[in-house]
Amino acid sequence: MLPLEALPLRQSPSAVVTRGRVLVGDRLAVEAGVGSGQKLSTALGLLPGLAVFERDIERERRALENLACWAGHFTPTVSLAPPAGLLLEIGGCLRLFGGAPAIVKAVLAGCAEQCYSTTWAAAPTALGAGWLAQAGAGSIHHDMAGLQAALADLPCAIPGWPREVESRLASFGLTSLGDLLALPAAGLRQRIGNGPVNDLLRARGELPDPQQPYVFPETFAIALELPARVEHAEALAFAGQRLFAALAGWLHGRQLLLRACSLQLTHDDASLTTLSLRFAEPAADEGRFMRLLREHLARLKLAAPVEALRLQADELENKSGASAHLFDQAPAGEGALACLERLRARLGEGAVQCMAEKPDYRPECATLSQEVAPDGGLSTRPDMAALPRRPLWLLPVPQALAERAGRPQWHGPLQFLSRAERLESGWWDEGEQGGAGDVQRDYFVARNPQGQWAWVFRATDGWYLHGLFA
């Protein structure tokens, strides 16, 4: 099914054709009678609404490589078995995942999440596992004896073998690999050639069968073309999931953490939109990537339909080793930083910030907004003379107060509770864009009859309310 499933977000029914003949169709197409090897015209006659895609070997290879990247979640030793096979060496990670059934379950669930259908088998030899998987065995063989018994039941039609071998074996009256093994090997080699016999020995573990491991690329940048143009940003999340699943596996395989990545959307008018995803702390968790992506996509307005995606890892850092908890002590929930980065994605840049003190006597300049830092940043208090008590809240703009009988009024006459605190500062940014300018004010702590404590000042043009002692 890989030729078809390499196309995410395709409409149904659909089929992949090569040289004018149907290669594979999806469930709806098969139900309508479209079958492998049919002429395209026949298939279209059966199902006029069939969406047809030309087979692209390159696309399938890319899909397989993305899956290999994703499989980095499970094991560092992944091999490609073209055209549509993936070998995962799980012998070394059985203990980590808690046994072969647990790994198989996780792999299958991951494939299903990315909408790949799978046939699988787990066995001590790569070739044996491959043959069993292609036969749809779906079984786990821990030892060689079990594998050999299972192989003996397989039919002789092995996909990699030449067609004439198959027909010759059939003419001998041999139907299963077990029948083949009962014959003397030397005679069999003369009749069907060395290749198939050696394959059989490799599958049974009697000849070594080293595999070429897939090398996780140095840098991560993968593209995915969409078979149908996508007009809704939310629908992109599904296609994006394949990319992010591969990214998370790649990060795991290379033991890296991601700080920032960018997702490039190619529109059908060849214009580009780039979504930059930045993480508050380096992360390698697919679920977290997807949550952030969904927030970004929810805010995105597509200018034109999208026909391709490209994901690139921009900033990476090495993962430092950390021990997992002996018992399950991890707190529930995603944690503070992951939550904040989602809020930032939803509310916009600058909506989620923390404060820092700035050594400036002008109250409106003493608070500095800065991005939340993962390690908490440096806590340095500015080196200023001890100031009298400051209010917790400042008004964004000082509010002018009326004056009656020499007293400022704010819900009644204000009663002064402190001496004047003279602040004269800021001549250097007078008249500058965004500068607070020269300030000459007398500040007082005052209280009104309702019991509200306020911070008021008198400037040359009157009284102002500037803060609240909440």
Place this chain on the structure above:
Amino acid sequence: MSAMPLPDALADVLARGDVWRGDTLASLPDRALPSGHRELDDELPGGGWPRGALTEILAERSGLGEMTLLLPALARLSAEGGWLALVAPPWLPHAPAWAAAGLALERLVIIRAGRQAAWCCEQLLSSGGFAGVLAWPEAGIGAQALRRLQVAAEGRSTFTCLWRPLAQASAPSPAPLRLALTAGEGGLSVSILKRRGRPAAQPLNLSITRPGRLSRALAGPSLSLAAARSAAPAAVA
């Protein structure tokens, strides 16, 4: 009344955090957060601000010392390295004052949530990474949204405080603890509108440290705009 030993099954039930006898205060499943005010702690179930439940504070007006009431508890959370969040605060926080109160500014996050304060608050609570969340929800927040927040807060060790106007005191709320704050004689008057346990008898008068000295008010400066205009650069002491 406690002379008769309770049956075991009943004692087990009463040991639960969410079951209490009408004549006493409930105990909390999670350790309460001392408020820093002895009189208040005595009146709060569990002996302090609850974690893992909503606390509603309905202040009559601002500038009464309502935030100062919370500062000892917030400073304690901050000293433990916890994250604090202010969701949609109505004014600009003034960094020197918050730092002087002993809060670590780099872990005090200001969220300008606009109209999404309730959503933000729910996300912060369910992330489980925050020690304290103070939120100013929009005035028209519904009972359903409050209920969602209460559910999100349950089971977390987050101190969650919602600031609401006093006009909402009669509206039903799922928050297990509701306080109304009014200006009192030389301090802050706290009446406990709702708590787990017997109803509170009378408001507490808490002395809150306030800036300035009340005695100065008697000898306050006589000031006028005209005087200020005539001697603008000179400080009037």
